[in-house]
Amino acid sequence: MSAAAQPAMDDMFSAQPDPDLEIFEDSKGRQYVRRSAITDVGLAYFRKPYPSEPITKHDVFYYVYGILHSPEYRERYANNLRKELPRIPRCRVASDFWHFSRAGRELGDLHVNYESVPMYTGCVIDAPDDLAPMDYRVQKMRFAKKKDPDTGKSINDRSTVIYNDKITIRYIPAAAWEYSVESRPALAWVMERQGVRTDKASGIVNDANDWAIETMGNPRYPLELFLRVVTISLETVRIVAALPALDLYEGAE
Numbered sequence: 001m002s003a004a005a006q007p008a009m010d011d012m013f014s015a016q017p018d019p020d021l022e023i024f025e026d027s028k029g030r031q032y033v034r035r036s037a038i039t040d041v042g043l044a045y046f047r048k049p050y051p052s053e054p055i056t057k058h059d060v061f062y063y064v065y066g067i068l069h070s071p072e073y074r075e076r077y078a079n080n081l082r083k084e085l086p087r088i089p090r091c092r093v094a095s096d097f098w099h100f101s102r103a104g105r106e107l108g109d110l111h112v113n114y115e116s117v118p119m120y121t122g123c124v125i126d127a128p129d130d131l132a133p134m135d136y137r138v139q140k141m142r143f144a145k146k147k148d149p150d151t152g153k154s155i156n157d158r159s160t161v162i163y164n165d166k167i168t169i170r171y172i173p174a175a176a177w178e179y180s181v182e183s184r185p186a187l188a189w190v191m192e193r194q195g196v197r198t199d200k201a202s203g204i205v206n207d208a209n210d211w212a213i214e215t216m217g218n219p220r221y222p223l224e225l226f227l228r229v230v231t232i233s234l235e236t237v238r239i240v241a242a243l244p245a246l247d248l249y250e251g252a253e
Contacts, residue, residue, distance in 0.1 A: 049249040050094035059101045066104030072246050090249040110232050119227035126168040133219040135166050137209050141191040179233035190229050194222035
C-alpha cells in the first residue's frame with residue numbers, strides 16, 4: 001500500500017482530547033482525561049465506504065486489532081510490514097468491517113484480560129492428590145519426550161509438559177501451539193518465563209514463584225497461567241480462522 005492511498009498517519013492516529021470521553025480517577029484519587037489516539041480524520045476515513053454505519057472510534061480501534069491478526073493481511077503485506085508501520089486498508093463492505101471489529105474486540109478481551117480467562121479443562125493434571133503449596137514450585141517447565149516414528153529419534157512431545165517432579169500436564173491440544181507472539185507460541189513464552197532464570201550478565205535471579213506467592217498470593221499461579229493461555233491460544237486460533245477474506249475498498253479518499 002502506498003502512502004498516497006490514505007491520509008497521513010499523523011492525521012489519523014494521534015493523541016487528542018475527546019470531549020465525549022470521561023474523566024476518571026486512579027486509586028489515589030488523581031484525575032485523568034481519557035484521550036483517543038484515533039483522530040476525527042481517521043474516523044472519517046474508515047466511515048467513508050459505509051456512511052450510514054454508526055462506526056465509533058472504539059469500533060475502528062478493534063477493527064485495526066482484528067485485521068492485524070488476519071493471516072491474509074500479514075501475507076499480502078509482508079514486505080511492507082518488515083520495513084514500516086502497518087497501513088490499515090478498508091473493507092469494501094460494511095459486514096466485513098464489523099466482522100473484523102467484533103473479532104478484534106474478542107481478541108483484545110482475551111489478550112488483555114488473560115489472567116481472568118478460564119483455565120482449559122481438557123488437559124489432565126497428573127499429580128498426587130495431597131499437594132502442598134510448595135509442591136507447585138516450578139524451576140523450569142520442559143516437554144516430555146517421544147520417539148519419532150520416521151527417524152526413531154527422541155523428540156519433544158508437545159502434548160505433555162513436565163511442570164515439576166510432581167506435576168505433569170497431559171493432553172495439550174496441538175492447536176494450542178498455533179497461536180504465536182513474535183513468531184513464537186504463546187505457550188512457549190509461558191514455559192520460559194514461568195520458572196527460575198538467572199541473568200548471565202548481572203547474576204540477578206528472576207523467580208516466577210516469588211511473584212506467584214508475594215504478588216498474586218497464589219503458589220499455583222504459573223500452572224494456572226499455563227492452562228489459561230491454552231484457552232487463549234485455542235480461542236485466538238478459532239477467531240482468526242473465521243476472519244473474512246480481504247475484500248478491499250478501492251474508492252477515493
